[in-house]
Amino acid sequence: MLAQKVLHMVFGVTLIGVLAATSIGAIPNAAKTTYFTFSKAVQVSGVTLPSGSYLFEVVNPETNGTVVRVASRDRSKIYLTQVTLPVERPRSRDMQPRIVLGEAPAGQPPSVRSWFPDGETIGRAFIH
Numbered sequence: 001m002l003a004q005k006v007l008h009m010v011f012g013v014t015l016i017g018v019l020a021a022t023s024i025g026a027i028p029n030a031a032k033t034t035y036f037t038f039s040k041a042v043q044v045s046g047v048t049l050p051s052g053s054y055l056f057e058v059v060n061p062e063t064n065g066t067v068v069r070v071a072s073r074d075r076s077k078i079y080l081t082q083v084t085l086p087v088e089r090p091r092s093r094d095m096q097p098r099i100v101l102g103e104a105p106a107g108q109p110p111s112v113r114s115w116f117p118d119g120e121t122i123g124r125a126f127i128h
Contacts, residue, residue, distance in 0.1 A: 014036070014039040021118075024026050027050055029050050029058070030058075030061035030062070031057040031058045031061050031116075032039070032056075032057060032058050032061070032065075032117035032118075032120065033055060033057040034055070034056045034057070034097045034115070034117050034118065035053060035054070035056075035073060036053070036054055036056065036097070036099055037052065037053040037054075038051050038052065038053075038054070039051055040109065042099075042101065042109050042111065042112055043081065043104070043108070043109050043110070043111045044070055044080050044082075044111070044112045044126055045080055045082055045111075045126050045127065045128055046072060046128070047070075047080050048109060049070070049079060050076055052072075052073075053072075053073040054070055054071065054072065054073060054079070055069075055070070055072070055075060056068060056069075056070055056073045056099075056117075057069050057071075057072055058117075058124070059081060065086055065124075066083050066085075066086075066124070067082070067083055068080075068081070068082055068084045068115065068124050068126070069081045070100065076125060082124055082126060082127065083127070084124035084125055084127065085124070085125045085127065086122050086123070086124065086125070087114050087122070087123050087124065087125040088121065088122060088123075089116050089120070089121050089122070089123055095119045095120070095121075096118065097115075097116065097117055098115075098116040098123075099112055099114070099115055099116075099119045100112070100113045100114045100115075100116075100123075102128075111125065111126075111128060112126055113125060113128075114126065
């Protein structure tokens with residue numbers, strides 16, 4: 001009888017562990033990590049990013065997902081961490097990752113207005 005209770009307890013603990021591991025892996029890219037390569041300099045909220053590859057990701061996906069980080073592709077340098085606003089993806093666009101650029105004065109790099117992660121209908125608008 002005692003052996004059966006121990007066996008059930010071990011089975012229960014194992015089952016809980018499997019379910020917990022499965023639920024953690026259910027959201028493979030909760031941070032919506034996206035890599036973009038710019039052929040020319042751009043600005044994000046007043047920060048100039050020279051031409052190159054950058055990582056855009058949500059810092060707080062477990063809450064409301066409003067904080068976005070822009071870093072070098074290898075994460076060695078953080079260029080910007082900022083609260084953003086939700087913005088709906090234009091309906092005419094496909095669901096690929098996308099950066100929307102705004103206009104800039106002559107001689108200035110264009111500004112990144114919003115970022116849309118892969119497959120997401122809601123993107124993040126940067127506050128300028």
